[in-house]
Structure formats: structure tokens, C-alpha cells
Amino acid sequence: MAVAPEQHQQPAGASSSPRIRVHDTTLVSPSPSPREASLPLTFFDIFWLNSPPVERLFFYRLSPDADVATIVSNLKKSLQQAVRAFYPLAGRLRLIPGTSDRYELYYRPGDAVTFTVAECADDEDIDSLTTDDPREVSKIAPLVPALPEGGGLLALQATLLSASRALAIGVTLHHAACDGSNSTHFLHTWAAACSGTEAPPPPVIDRTLLADPRGLYNVFYQEAPSTDEMEFAKMSADQLFATFTLSKDDLQRIKEVVADEAARRGVAPPRCSSLVATFGFVWSCYQRAKESCGSGEGPMTCILFPVNHRSRMKPPLPERYLGNCVGPAFGMAPKSELAVAGVGGLFTACAAVASAIDEAVRDIGTSSMDAWSDRIKEASANGILSVAGSPRFRVYELDFGFGRPLKVDIVSVARTGAMAVAESRSSAGGMEIGVSLQPADMDRFRKCMADAIAWLHNHNHQS
Numbered sequence: 001m002a003v004a005p006e007q008h009q010q011p012a013g014a015s016s017s018p019r020i021r022v023h024d025t026t027l028v029s030p031s032p033s034p035r036e037a038s039l040p041l042t043f044f045d046i047f048w049l050n051s052p053p054v055e056r057l058f059f060y061r062l063s064p065d066a067d068v069a070t071i072v073s074n075l076k077k078s079l080q081q082a083v084r085a086f087y088p089l090a091g092r093l094r095l096i097p098g099t100s101d102r103y104e105l106y107y108r109p110g111d112a113v114t115f116t117v118a119e120c121a122d123d124e125d126i127d128s129l130t131t132d133d134p135r136e137v138s139k140i141a142p143l144v145p146a147l148p149e150g151g152g153l154l155a156l157q158a159t160l161l162s163a164s165r166a167l168a169i170g171v172t173l174h175h176a177a178c179d180g181s182n183s184t185h186f187l188h189t190w191a192a193a194c195s196g197t198e199a200p201p202p203p204v205i206d207r208t209l210l211a212d213p214r215g216l217y218n219v220f221y222q223e224a225p226s227t228d229e230m231e232f233a234k235m236s237a238d239q240l241f242a243t244f245t246l247s248k249d250d251l252q253r254i255k256e257v258v259a260d261e262a263a264r265r266g267v268a269p270p271r272c273s274s275l276v277a278t279f280g281f282v283w284s285c286y287q288r289a290k291e292s293c294g295s296g297e298g299p300m301t302c303i304l305f306p307v308n309h310r311s312r313m314k315p316p317l318p319e320r321y322l323g324n325c326v327g328p329a330f331g332m333a334p335k336s337e338l339a340v341a342g343v344g345g346l347f348t349a350c351a352a353v354a355s356a357i358d359e360a361v362r363d364i365g366t367s368s369m370d371a372w373s374d375r376i377k378e379a380s381a382n383g384i385l386s387v388a389g390s391p392r393f394r395v396y397e398l399d400f401g402f403g404r405p406l407k408v409d410i411v412s413v414a415r416t417g418a419m420a421v422a423e424s425r426s427s428a429g430g431m432e433i434g435v436s437l438q439p440a441d442m443d444r445f446r447k448c449m450a451d452a453i454a455w456l457h458n459h460n461h462q463s
């Protein structure tokens with residue numbers, strides 16, 4: 001079923017946005033269709049009821065002789081298989097009839113995922129759209145689709161760029177339906193179906209596996225942040241998006257600096273994994289950039305990042321359980337210590353991140369979970385840096401049969417103020433960080449990152 005041919009899609013107030021010509025929007029149903037089904041939201045799901053949708057964007061360069069019509073047709077056909085495995089995502093979010101506070105993912109035969117095929121009417125150069133340098137968010141935002149009204153959970157868009165020599169695949173998903181582990185599992189399933197490679201194991205669709213003996217659903221529902229509170233950053237018309245890479249060597253240097261400083265202080269070294277090193281390094285640079293222009297609020301600040309708890313639930317959940325199963329980890333540090341250039345700020349940041357992971361793991365199943373919403377509100381009042389994505393999602397391995405992505409962005413961080421994290425596409429063992437800021441803030445942050453990386457190399461060279 002195709003609707004809305006040749007529409008123009010342009011966000012309001014974004015004069016520099018590329019003009020997108022929509023060819024058609026197809027409703028892709030699971031085939032064969034499962035029976036009517038209801039998946040009640042769990043306490044992990046209801047936490048995300050009012051969150052902005054997660055928007056991912058995958059850029060692909062096509063070969064000069066690529067058969068674009070066949071590529072688009074294969075994407076559409078293979079999507080049917082992927083949607084069949086993840087059929088709840090074709091349904092919608094709704095209040096359970098007869099209740100005032102119980103929500104469910106409701107699927108009935110005939111429900112479908114929207115798949116839009118479009119092309120960029122302007123000659124947008126793929127290299128300028130995929131550069132790591134700051135780009136205007138308005139240049140890439142139209143390449144991700146809006147969720148269907150009425151509680152739609154998933155929308156997909158394939159946009160031809162650079163005179164059909166490149167393709168952007170935009171993915172928009174309601175976070176209450178599932179977490180990043182699931183959404184990328186869906187994408188890997190779709191890519192395998194499209195490329196004809198072996199599919200990953202199917203998701204486990206059973207919400208009865210997650211018990212709620214503490215009654216956390218009611219706690220989280222009553223304290224659920226509003227959409228405004230979930231959008232920690234208000235996006236401006238001139239908002240920029242930039243990507244930074246920390247190589248495996250950079251991360252090793254960070255780990256050595258932290259270990260050496262712990263020895264100098266005579267304290268036990270924090271467990272400094274590559275993820276801890278990445279979060280700590282970026283967080284200290286972020287705070288230093290904020291402090292350089294004077295940031296009011298309280299003396300403490302927070303980094304907030306998700307921790308996957310599937311293996312920690314009692315009983316443990318299957319790795320491929322479909323639904324949210326992430327909890328917040330809160331890294332707290334004094335702003336004045338965090339913003340110190342060199343060893344001091346870096347050690348403070350990494351120690352706080354490592355401690356936050358330990359606390360998040362320790363607190364699962366205890367009364368500390370009751371306070372998650374309050375702690376998020378308190379932290380956001382003092383200044384917060386949140387995290388989206390994970391290197392474990394392997395987004396740069398998503399090959400639909402025409403090569404790996406040239407670039408992957410989480411566009412929605414422009415609204416949430418989060419830093420996007422993925423494995424590095426350019427260096428094995430490295431990390432890629434996407435950050436969205438206003439121009440003056442971006443200039444300060446880029447300088448802090450460049451200075452910190454230069455210091456890191458000089459410090460290790462001297463020592």
C-alpha cells in the first residue's frame with residue numbers, strides 16, 4: 001500500500017534543510033501475520049513513556065553501477081521478514097482498555113511499519129553529510145522519518161543522495177517499545193535478510209519473564225519525567241553535530257594515566273575499561289568547555305548512562321529479550337575538580353564513571369531503584385551529560401548487501417543533549433563520539449578535546 005507520492009518534507013524554520021521529495025510510503029506488515037497480541041509495558045519500559053524517539057541515520061556509498069531500483073526493492077521485501085520476527089514493533093503504544101495508567105504494545109493483524117522511499121531534491125554531497133567536522137543538524141534531520149501518529153512505534157526511510165550514488169537509511173523508534181540492544185538486533189536481522197547472510201537468533205517476546213515484586217511500575221509511572229524534562233537540551237536553529245574519535249592508542253594512554261595517578265595517590269585504581277576511559281575523557285572535556293563560559297547551577301555535576309541488566313535480573317533475562325532492560329548509572333563529581341585540565345580532571349571523571357557502574361550493578365533488585373526518577377531530576381537540575389548508544393551494538397557492521405555504512409549518527413541527541421557512542425569506523429578498538437551543540441559551545445568543546453588529546457600524547461611521551 002503506497003501513499004503520499006511526491007510530497008516535500010521540510011521541518012519548520014529550517015531554511016537550510018535539504019528538500020526531500022517523498023516517492024512513496026509503504027506499509028510493511030509481518031508476513032505471515034501473527035495473531036492479535038498484547039505486550040504490557042514493564043517497569044523498565046514505562047520509564048521511557050514520554051521520551052523523545054531515538055533517531056539513527058546510516059549513510060551508505062553506492063557503487064557507480066549500483067541498480068538503485070533493485071536495492072530499494074530488496075530493502076522493502078527483506079523488511080517483511082525482519083518485521084515478522086519483531087512483529088510487536090508493527091503495532092502501537094496504547095492505554096490498556098479499562099485502565100488509566102497501564103500501557104501496552106498492541107498488535108493486530110494488518111498493523112504495519114511505515115517504510116518511506118525518498119530522494120534529496122538538492123545535490124547534497126555525501127562527503128559533506130558524513131564528515132566528522134561540525135555539520136548543521138538541519139542538514140541531516142529530514143533524513144529520519146517521524147513516527148506515525150496514534151502511538152506508532154517504528155518508522156523507516158531510505159533517501160537517495162548525491163544523484164543516487166549514496167543512500168541514507170533513517171530509523172525512528174519509540175524507546176518505550178525496546179532499548180538499543182533490541183533496536184540494533186532488529187536492524188542486524190533486516191540487514192541479514194536483505195544481504196542473504198545468516199540471520200541472528202530471533203528475539204524472545206515474553207514480558208512475563210520480567211517480574212516486578214517491588215511494584216516499580218507504579219513508582220516509575222507516577223514519577224515519569226515529562227517530554228520536556230527528557231529533552232535535556234533545547235535544539236536551536238543553528239544546532240551543530242560533530243563526531244570525535246578516540247583511537248585504541250588514545251584509550252590505552254588514558255588507562256595508563258589513570259593507573260599512574262591512582263598509584264601516585266596511593267589509592268586502588270578504578271576499573272578503567274575502554275568505555276570508562278571514553279566516558280571519563282569526554283565528560284571532563286565537556287565540563288571544561290562549560291566552565292570556560294561560566295555555568296551556574298550547583299557545585300556537582302552528573303554523567304548519566306545506561307547499563308544493560310538482562311544478565312543481572314532474578315531470574316536472568318535472555319540476552320535477546322525484546323523490551324527495555326537498562327537502568328541508569330549516575331557518575332557524580334565536583335565541577336571544579338572535573339574541569340581541571342590534565343591528570344586531575346581525567347582521574348576524577350574516570351573514577352566517578354567506574355564507581356557509577358559498580359553502584360548501578362550493586363543496586364539492581366534493591367530499594368535504590370525506587371529513587372531512579374528522583375535522582376535523574378535532581379541531576380538534570382545541576383547539569384547533566386547523558387549517553388546514547390553503545391559500541392556493543394556493532395552499527396558499522398550493518399551491511400544490507402551494498403557495503404558497510406560510511407557513517408552512523410544518532411540524530412536525536414540534538415534534542416536530548418546526550419553524547420552518542422559507537423565503535424570507531426576508522427580504527428579497530430577505538431570509540432566514536434557524536435556531540436550536538438550550538439556553534440559557540442561546539443567551538444569550545446572542540447578546542448578542549450583537541451587540547452586534551454595533544455596533552456595525552458605529550459604526557460605519555462614525557463613520562
